[in-house]
Amino acid sequence: MKHADVRTVANSQIRHIWDVADYCRRTGIHKTEEQRLIKMLGRQATSHELQMNIVRVQTRIR
Structure with a gap:
């Protein structure tokens, strides 16, 4: 059995929480x-959740 340092385990789970409207x-x-993001995620979400759920308009390059 390995000993886990409590300080490193506690800090590994820290994530920045954004206000969706501000982001x-x-x-x-x-x-x-x-408005769609607020309905789906609520008023606050992590940056990863926001980035994975944003639907951007595709630009046509030719």
């Missing part, structure tokens, strides 16, 4: 997309 305002996400 959308800072990153320039449209208001309708912001």
Whole structure:
């Protein structure tokens, strides 16, 4: 059995929690997309959750 250092285990789970409206305002996400994210994730979410659930409009490059 290995000894786990409590300080490293406790710090490994720390994640920044964003206010969804603030995150959308800072990153320039449209208001309708912001409302969809709030319905899906709630008022607060981690940055990873936000990044994985944002639907961006595809630009056609040719």
